[in-house]
Structure formats: structure tokens, C-alpha cells
Amino acid sequence: MRRFGILVLVLALAMGAFAQASPAAAPATPRLRLATTTSTEQSGLLAYILPYFEKATGYKVEVVAVGTGASLKIGEKGDCDVVLVHARALEDAFMANGFGADRKDVMYNDFIILGPAKDPAGIAKAKSATEALALISKAGSSFISRGDNSGTDVKEKDIWKAAGIAPKGLAWYKETGQGMGPVIMMANELQAYTLADRATWLAMKDKTTLRILSQGDAVLFNPYGIITVSPAKWPTINYAGAKALMDWITGPEGQALIASYRIGGEQCFYLYKR
């Protein structure tokens, strides 16, 4: 029995050891947890820029990619140190409720409306995003919605509202609750329309026959912001690391890297004039 007890003890210690394992580095708490939208991860941007940040500062960033609504929820509950998201209204509410310490604009790109090359609803002629959605609704063409309270989902619902349409529950309107990648693939399989962020589209477009059918409307502007989680709410979080990432990503090195990121030769994210 004693031998068994020792075995359990040793295994428990081994468990602890690998749970704690982290490289020795300059910062006191090198591990930094970032909750973010699926677009920054699935577009490959984070995998491209974060190694530079880690090298420059000694922090080790752990990325949880879930969507804007979920990321902010994770921050609210104190389960991450910093969030990188894209839904300004939700971000402002997060700050107003005292869950965030600091917020900064990071970069932007735009949303686009994708659809089958045949364009059965004829949205390519539409002069605005709201007109495009109105045409889809009028034709009753299939539209795939994220339906997951992500930044893209919030934007999509805003445009439907602006178009004066309540699509929820209609037969041609399919809410999937999936990330941007799967939604683009579903739209491709079903030859349906969908709203996508440009970065994920660039990463996925070789795998589909879809086309960009509507773009350029001011309402499709897609800004990304970074927010440090409030150390006043959660004293044990890695606030120093969160602030370091915020300063780096909005500083010269981070900004230059973001601007230089290309997929298939196309720029994915754009910078604000600072």
C-alpha cells in the first residue's frame, strides 16, 4: 500500500511539473494568455507576428481562438490576460463595465459579401451592403450566418437591421454557430451567400469557388482592438504581460509586421495613421 501511495505522489508531482513547465525568461511571469477572434488565428497573422514579440520580450503567448463574444466573456471571467477582438460596441461595453484596463486600436480591414459566381440574387449590382442583403432576402437565396455572437456575426446582424429585414427563422437563412472558416466552406458547398472578414477569406479562397460580390461600403469597415483585462477585477492575471503585448502590437515593430503580412501576395490587415 505504501508503495502505491508513493507512486501516486510521484505521478501527482510529475503532473504538476508538466502543468507548470515554462521556459526561463526575462519577465517574472512569462506566460501570457490571449483570447482572440478566429480570424486573427485562422488567417495565420498571429502565427506570423507573435514569435517576434516572444523573441523581443521573453513572453510566451498562449492563444485561445474563439470569436469576439466568447473572447470578451473569457476576459470578463478572468481566464485570460488580454483580448484582441473586432466588435467596437461590445468592446466599449466591456470597458464601461470595468472588465478592461486599457483599450487601443490595432488595425483594420473590411468585411465582404461572398456568394456563388452565378450570383442568383444579383447582388453584384447593389450599391451598398444593405441593398445587397435586401436583394438576397427578396430572391430568397440561401445565406449562411455565423450565428455565434462573433464580431462578424454582430456586424451581419447590424446590416440586416439597417436593411429593415429580420431574417431569423426564415428558410433561406441558415444560422450555423460555426467559425468563419467552416462557414465559408459551407457557403461553398451550398453555393450560398455569406458575410466574411477579408483575412479569413484570403486564407480560404483557394479552397472555394465563391466570389466577392459586394465590398467597399463604409458599413463593412472592420476595426480590431486590443484590451488588457482589468487587474483590479482579477489581481492574479498577468497584467504586465498584457500591457507589453498591447504596447508592442501598437508600436513600430508590431505595426510593421502586421502591414507586411500577406496571403497569396495580398495584404490582410491595414494600419491606422498614428
Next chain:
Amino acid sequence: MKEAFLLLASGDAETWATVLRSLRFSFFSTLFALIPGIPAGVALGGRDFRGRRSLIAVVNALMALPTVVIGLFIYTLISRSGPLGFMSLMYEPGGVVFGQAFLAFPIVVSTTQVGLSKLDPRFRETILTLGAGPWRRLVSTLFEARAALVAAVVATFGRVTGEVGVSMMLGGNIRGTTRTMTTTIALDYNKGEFDRAVSLGLVLLVIALVVNLALHALASHED
């Protein structure tokens, strides 16, 4: 399919690291489920006592819980805003192992209990008449029911290696720390990249076969 084999054969470091990480999580979660699960199964599979049937019903009901429900339940426990938040298990290997052990526990209890209840009733009487003490009785019983115990280990290990809900919700699919075979497959599906997903699916299949064959060989060897 060809790319999937090439990826494995070329020894892609990240793919293999993911395989090893999954196995490590499964090993510990199976272990942590066995430690309380076998005694509980022995208790339920032995002499009848008041409430035994209800307890068995509860265990069987727990087995039917989907992984996302378990994930959600453990999430509320180990989130920093939850009662166990001070342990910092959320989005850590420890959190995944905790959730998987919880998932595995009723499987261990049930397979052990069912195995023991199938033992010849005269066996218990025999060792009692031979004057064995309680400790000795337990060891003999477990030895007699070793096929059931092996089945418990196989079923548990297979279940935790193949589940995705708990790992995704509690681990967060963090590259290099909590990304497992199944969460990688989910991610690759999300990205529309099926080669690595298929290769990991093959590894899962092979692991299931090897674990089953090895443990059954072990059990029949001892007979």
C-alpha cells in the same frame, strides 16, 4: 490520403508532439479516474446495501452525459471566477486532465461493477471460509475480476483519447500546451485543411487498436 501518410512518415515534429501530448493527457486522466473509480466499482459490485441500485443508476446516467455538458460543468468550477479558480487549471493541461478524469470516472465504476457482479457468488463464500482478511479479500477479488479491470482501462483510455468536447472547452486548443489530436482535427477542419486531420485520425485508429490488443493479450496471458 497520400499526404496524410507522408506527414506522419516525415516525422512532422508538431504532429508527433500533439500525439504524445494527447497520450500523456489520456494516461493521467485514466489514472486519476481509476484511483477512485475501482474502489467505487468494487463497492457497488459487491454485497448489496441500501441505495446500491440508485447509485448504479446515477453512475449509468453520468456515463450518458455528453462531453460538452461535462466541459461546461467543470468550466464553471475551474474558471478563475469559479470555486476552484485559485488553482489556475483553466486552459491548462491540468484542466483537461481534470475534465477527462471526470468524464472517465463513471465508465471505470460501471465496467468494474458489472465485471464484479458477474463473478461466481461461491467465490466470495470460498475466500471468506478460507479466513481471508478484508485487504486480502479485495486483492483476490480484483485478481479474479482482472478481465473486467482490463476492460475498464481500455474503455476509459479509448474514451478520453477520442473525446473532443472537454479538451476544447477546458484546454482552449492552445498550440504547444493543450492542443490534442482531436482538437487539432477540429481546427484543421475549421481551416479546411484535411491532410493533417486525416493523418491524426489514422493515428487515433492505430492507438485504439494497439491499446486493445496489448491489454487483451495481457489479460489472456495471465489466464
